Amino acid sequence: MAIGLLLQRSAFAQPADKQATRETINLFNQLQKQRGKGIMFGHQDDLAYGVGWKYVAGRSDVKETAGQYPAVYGWELGRIEIDAPVNLDSVPFDKMKQFIAQAYERGSVITISWHLNNPLTGKSAWDPAPGTVTAVLPGGEKNNLYTTWLDKVAAFMLSLKGKHGEYIPVIFRPFHELNGSWFWWGKNHCTPEEIKQLYRFTEKYLQANKSVHNLLYAYNTDRFATINDYLERYPGDDFVDVIGFDIYQKGDILQNTKFIAETDRSLTMLEKMAAEKNKIPALTEFGYNTVPDATWWTNVFAKALSRHTIAYALAWRNAGHKSGDETEFYVPYKGQLSAPDFKRFSLLPNIIFDKKANRNKLYGR
Ligand code: BMA
Numbered sequence: 001m002a003i004g005l006l007l008q009r010s011a012f013a014q015p016a017d018k019q020a021t022r023e024t025i026n027l028f029n030q031l032q033k034q035r036g037k038g039i040m041f042g043h044q045d046d047l048a049y050g051v052g053w054k055y056v057a058g059r060s061d062v063k064e065t066a067g068q069y070p071a072v073y074g075w076e077l078g079r080i081e082i083d084a085p086v087n088l089d090s091v092p093f094d095k096m097k098q099f100i101a102q103a104y105e106r107g108s109v110i111t112i113s114w115h116l117n118n119p120l121t122g123k124s125a126w127d128p129a130p131g132t133v134t135a136v137l138p139g140g141e142k143n144n145l146y147t148t149w150l151d152k153v154a155a156f157m158l159s160l161k162g163k164h165g166e167y168i169p170v171i172f173r174p175f176h177e178l179n180g181s182w183f184w185w186g187k188n189h190c191t192p193e194e195i196k197q198l199y200r201f202t203e204k205y206l207q208a209n210k211s212v213h214n215l216l217y218a219y220n221t222d223r224f225a226t227i228n229d230y231l232e233r234y235p236g237d238d239f240v241d242v243i244g245f246d247i248y249q250k251g252d253i254l255q256n257t258k259f260i261a262e263t264d265r266s267l268t269m270l271e272k273m274a275a276e277k278n279k280i281p282a283l284t285e286f287g288y289n290t291v292p293d294a295t296w297w298t299n300v301f302a303k304a305l306s307r308h309t310i311a312y313a314l315a316w317r318n319a320g321h322k323s324g325d326e327t328e329f330y331v332p333y334k335g336q337l338s339a340p341d342f343k344r345f346s347l348l349p350n351i352i353f354d355k356k357a358n359r360n361k362l363y364g365r
Pocket of ligand 1: 076088089316317319328
């Protein structure tokens with residue numbers, strides 16, 4: 001009975017956007033179907049730069065250490081709203097489009113985040129000025145401005161095309177980490193109802209006003225304690241395709257056991273919700289900055305994933321040396337301490353990089 005019900009439900013599952021393009025529907029179905037075959041490995045900004053290099057055709061820190069490209073590529077639209085030619089991490093939007101097309105042709109998955117500026121103050125996404133969400137909602141003083149920003153997002157999404165003229169599907173994850181309070185859309189700066197409204201407004205506007213139908217939508221918290229906590233700001237099953245959370249290991253390697261336990265526990269809750277709601281579970285961001293542990297990949301991360309069948313896990317960006325003494329990277333580069341272990345991790349039977357991903361024909365072609 002339970003299995004029958006489940007099959008029945010998945011047979012009718014469809015993306016939040018009822019007019020989603022064929023390739024987008026295929027991606028939605030395939031992401032569900034391939035669960036259990038393995039977890040796809042992703043990396044933010046992978047083809048654009050790595051530690052010690054920028055914009056060298058074909059380069060990728062993941063490829064240079066694991067021996068193959070990732071299966072999922074993360075990109076970021078922050079500052080597209082102000083017509084900047086490059087995003088907040090200096091990635092040129094025109095290059096980003098080319099990288100996205102390349103990855104799509106290889107059969108990989110694209111996911112896009114948006115650290116959009118604060119529409120009320122014009123400052124960054126990290127400016128939590130009181131009243132921003134209220135101002136952005138319909139009837140608010142910045143709603144018009146916000147729709148002009150969405151027009152630019154729509155233009156970007158609609159510029160992504162494959163060889164047959166089809167739109168390239170993208171997993172869009174706006175308002176990520178919404179249960180934290182570091183962004184203007186965060187927990188302490190609006191009510192659950194307000195952020196749900198903003199999420200729904202954004203999606204409806206892109207679909208109805210801009211005819212964008214190549215997006216799957218990700219609802220994405222930071223770390224969370226309970227299912228209730230996770231769902232507090234969930235906009236509803238009709239607005240979400242992928243459910244995920246972001247988690248980073250902090251501190252020294254003595255925290256390994258704690259990280260494994262928390263990630264494992266959170267993934268269990270996520271998979272339970274995904275089964276009930278017929279959504280695709282994913283680890284939407286993860287990492288241990290500078291990976292200061294030679295066996296972190298097989299001894300920590302693989303253990304955290306071992307009991308799970310999420311669709312993918314996205315490592316955050318290899319920014320390298322930033323201003324001051326700061327260094328930021330989440331996958332190894334050639335010669336880095338954890339590189340040999342990362343290679344071993346990439347060969348585990350439940351982990352999918354580029355080669356296995358492309359066999360799965362995620363877009364139905
Ligand atoms: C953060 C850091 C920042 C970056 C931001 C948006 O986690 O990587 O350097 O600007 O994400 O991509």
